[in-house]
Amino acid sequence: MTTTFFLVRHAAHDDVGRCLAGRLNDIDLGTAGRSQAQHLAQRMAREPLAAILSSTRKRTLETAIPIAMSCGVEHVSIRRELDEIDFGAWSGKTFEDLNGDAAWRTWNDQRQNARTPSGETMLDTQQRVIGLMDALRQQKPNQYVALISHADVIKAAVCKVLGLQLGDCFRFDIEPASITTIVHGDWGSKLIRLNEVA
Numbered sequence: 001m002t003t004t005f006f007l008v009r010h011a012a013h014d015d016v017g018r019c020l021a022g023r024l025n026d027i028d029l030g031t032a033g034r035s036q037a038q039h040l041a042q043r044m045a046r047e048p049l050a051a052i053l054s055s056t057r058k059r060t061l062e063t064a065i066p067i068a069m070s071c072g073v074e075h076v077s078i079r080r081e082l083d084e085i086d087f088g089a090w091s092g093k094t095f096e097d098l099n100g101d102a103a104w105r106t107w108n109d110q111r112q113n114a115r116t117p118s119g120e121t122m123l124d125t126q127q128r129v130i131g132l133m134d135a136l137r138q139q140k141p142n143q144y145v146a147l148i149s150h151a152d153v154i155k156a157a158v159c160k161v162l163g164l165q166l167g168d169c170f171r172f173d174i175e176p177a178s179i180t181t182i183v184h185g186d187w188g189s190k191l192i193r194l195n196e197v198a
Contacts (some may be wrong), residue, residue: 001137001141001142001185001186002137002141002142002183002184003136003137003140003141003142003144003145003183003184004141004143004144004145004146004181004182004183004184004192005133005136005145005146005147005181005183005184006044006047006049006144006145006147006179006180006181007147007149007154007157007179007180007181007182008044008055008059008063008064008067008146008147008148008149008177008178008179008180009035009149009150009151009154009174009175009176009177009178009180010029010033010055010059010062010148010149010176010177011029011032011033011034011037011040011059011062011063011176012029012030012032012033012036012122012151012175012176012177013028013030013033013059014027014030014032014033015027016033016176017095018094018095019092019093019094019095020087020090020091020092020093020094020095020098021057021059021084021091021092022084022085022086022087022088022090022091022092023057023083023084023086023087023091024091024092025057025058026058027058027064028038028058028059028062029059029063033059033062033063033176033177034062034198036109036177037063037066037067037177038066039064039066039177039198040066040067040177040179040198041064041069041070041071041136042070042198043065043179043198044067044070044071044146044179044183044198045070045071046197047071047146048077048143048144049063049067049073049144049145049146050140050143050144050145051067051069051073051077051143051145051146052067052071052073052076052077052145052146052148053076053077053078053079053082053134053136053145053146053147053148054073054076054077054078054079054082054147054148054149055078055079055082055083055084055148055149055150055153056078056079056080056082056083056096057078057083057084057150059150060082060148060150061076061078061148063148063177064076064146064148067146067148073147076148077093078161079132079151080128080130080132080173081128081132082129082132082147082148082149082150082153083149083150083153084127084149084152084153085116085122085150085152085153086116086119086120086122087108087116087117087118087120088116088117088118088119089117089118090104090116090117097168105178106194108166108170110167111165111166111167111169112165112166112167114160114177122152122156122166122169123166125152125153125156126156126157126160126166129147129149129153129154129156129157130156130157130160131138132147133147133157133182133184133189134184137184137185145196151174152169154174154180155172155174156169157170157180157182158172158174158180158182158191158194161182161190161191162191164167172194172195173195174195175195175198177196177197178195178196178197179193179196179197179198180193180194180195180196181193181196
């Protein structure tokens with residue numbers, strides 16, 4: 001028995017690439033992001049989704065709802081396991097400012113064991129998202145499930161599937177409104193498609 005997961009990064013907000021949104025609650029999709037979400041919903045309409053689960057953040061929910069409408073899924077389930085990494089005091093800062101912070105540089109140079117100001121590691125993130133996928137595989141055998149989340153959360157899952165060190169997360173991109181497809185079974189997991197942009 002296998003479960004097919006579509007790991008979807010939320011569509012763009014107006015400050016993507018300029019600042020670290022983290023777990024700020026008031027970050028919503030901009031005009032470009034709403035257009036991306038509609039294109040993504042049209043692409044996902046081809047898939048027979050049994051369930052859609054989303055991070056708690058507004059930008060992920062604004063991405064998930066059009067997908068649910070296109071796919072005829074009545075309910076989007078909110079799951080904390082899909083939430084963004086807790087960046088604590090770094091949240092909301094520009095990348096220009098963060099690049100001057102030695103702790104930020106350590107976080108990016110040592111993803112295997114560095115911690116954010118809140119104390120979360122990339123391994124913590126990986127364990128929660130993979131744990132959720134393991135549970136869903138038992139609950140949704142031979143079904144298709146969309147997980148709407150964030151770039152580093154998806155990167156953590158991909159690193160696990162491919163047997164990469166977490167520091168290797170910089171070797172591939174997860175773009176806004178992209179789909180990464182993973183098949184998860186008793187035998188393990190397989191990456192089918194990485195960073196598909198609708």
